[in-house]
Amino acid sequence: MTIAERIRSEIEERIASGEWSPGHRIPFEHELVAQYGCARATVGTALTALVRTGLLERRRKAGTFVAYPHVQSAVLDIPDIGKAIAERTGSYRFDLLASDIRQDDGLSGNFASGTRLRRLVGIHQGQDGPFAFEDRLISLDSVPAARDADFTVQSPSSWLIQSVPWTQARHRISAVGASAEVSTHLAIPRYTPCLLVERWTWRTGEPVTYVCQTFRGDRFDLVATFTPEGR
Amino acid sequence: MTIAERIRSEIEERIASGEWSPGHRIPFEHELVAQYGCARATVGTALTALVRTGLLERRRKAGTFVAYPHVQSAVLDIPDIGKAIAERTGSYRFDLLASDIRQDDGLSGNFASGTRLRRLVGIHQGQDGPFAFEDRLISLDSVPAARDADFTVQSPSSWLIQSVPWTQARHRISAVGASAEVSTHLAIPRYTPCLLVERWTWRTGEPVTYVCQTFRGDRFDLVATFTPEGR
DNA sequence: GACCATATTATGTCTAGACATAATGTGATC
DNA sequence: GATCACATTATGTCTAGACATAATATGGTC
Structure with a gap:
């Protein structure tokens, strides 16, 4: 499992478990960089993938947030x-x-x-x-x-x-x-x-x-x- | 439009027009790097996006190929x-x-x-x-x-x-x-x-x-x- | 307080490398 | 000709930066 996949799955797990509920601001990229000891691009890869799946939303300056689920896409x-x-x-x-x-x-x-x-x-x-x-x-x-x-x-x-x-x-x-x-x-x-x-x-x-x-x-x-x- | 998006859309266009048909090997990453004058990671971003949409397939050592369409997914x-x-x-x-x-x-x-x-x-x-x-x-x-x-x-x-x-x-x-x-x-x-x-x-x-x-x-x-x- | 210009900050995109990995072709051997 | 070990090569993942951009927060002015 790659670093990006690990970051991604750990974030998914926190969201799925309810620890981070919709609207919650997850750690900033630089905090995740410090936590995982990797480059920012690697964190970015993980977060971008989660945005694609609709699990996260990112707003410049504000941060990255757990998205409110939209059950309309399958x-x-x-x-x-x-x-x-x-x-x-x-x-x-x-x-x-x-x-x-x-x-x-x-x-x-x-x-x-x-x-x-x-x-x-x-x-x-x-x-x-x-x-x-x-x-x-x-x-x-x-x-x-x-x-x-x-x-x-x-x-x-x-x-x-x-x-x-x-x-x-x-x-x-x-x-x-x-x-x-x-x-x-x-x-x-x-x-x-x-x-x-x-x-x-x-x-x-x-x-x-x-x-x-x-x-x-x-x-x-x-x-x-x-x-x-x-x- | 970002460089990655431009690369992506130009490849899409070639596939859609039939110029590159299923099975065709598209240029190697290093060739696209030379052609667009960008970094390999940028080409990679574009190609990865196209793999996700099912338009391309990549094989190590062999290259990147136009995928045979599977009309099963919407x-x-x-x-x-x-x-x-x-x-x-x-x-x-x-x-x-x-x-x-x-x-x-x-x-x-x-x-x-x-x-x-x-x-x-x-x-x-x-x-x-x-x-x-x-x-x-x-x-x-x-x-x-x-x-x-x-x-x-x-x-x-x-x-x-x-x-x-x-x-x-x-x-x-x-x-x-x-x-x-x-x-x-x-x-x-x-x-x-x-x-x-x-x-x-x-x-x-x-x-x-x-x-x-x-x-x-x-x-x-x-x-x-x-x-x-x-x- | 209301309003506006500005500084700050987190994300967005990109570069120029590095090393890992998997698959192909090559050549030597049988 | 068949088989196998090996060098080669294209992709896969990653790093450590850089600059751009958008949105927030701040502070000053009225």
């Missing part, structure tokens, strides 16, 4: 559907239902009007039947290669992950009743509660893909964790 | 319900429906058998009616103060956020049909699709609270974003 694992299904059910297949080229009509707001798009509709199949329904648009202006890619061989998700480095993504997660289309393809009754995951992905500010995935509510859930990160 | 904003509702509807109130002290029966697995618990059931109310139903257990072994706190004055969520520093949290998000209890309290038909958010919170490895929140599917959704972090 790291959500958006699973690689194929992998997740394969792990859970033992097998995985993506069935392509429809594929065409079109232009954005400008109504959805997901892409600029007139953007050339490849649209892909398909089903993620597990061992015991359909798992999720997917409706995807890929911008051919951003990803020209998507025009000729063969998505019967590789699922759009995994093709995109391998081919397109993205820089920004946004997800919306909601609960809906199964639509007529979804209920047919997932072989579930209409209005069955489903988890709807929408994802927008950008590269350098340009929209790359919009995907709408509908999961059977009884077979799928998302897990988010928050552990003060320690890569 | 930062989920678990909203402070009160705040979110107040912002959306203009007003907020927490109605406490039930409150008692009990011991864990060891069946749920959320707490050790015999743990003394405070159980709180209530509804998050917005301007236009009920928004979410909440069923919560707080460990009195971890948080003795919860025994005598008055949750008619302050909602359990905000009381806990203020009082208890937590170190670990786990969320499970799923879609369910409204149960009899939920449909009554949220004034929606039975089996209406709802978003179910379960949260477990720990402090120093000890479970602090387990909460199960049910949101009206038509009024609520969660948003997760992934932007290579830059606090």
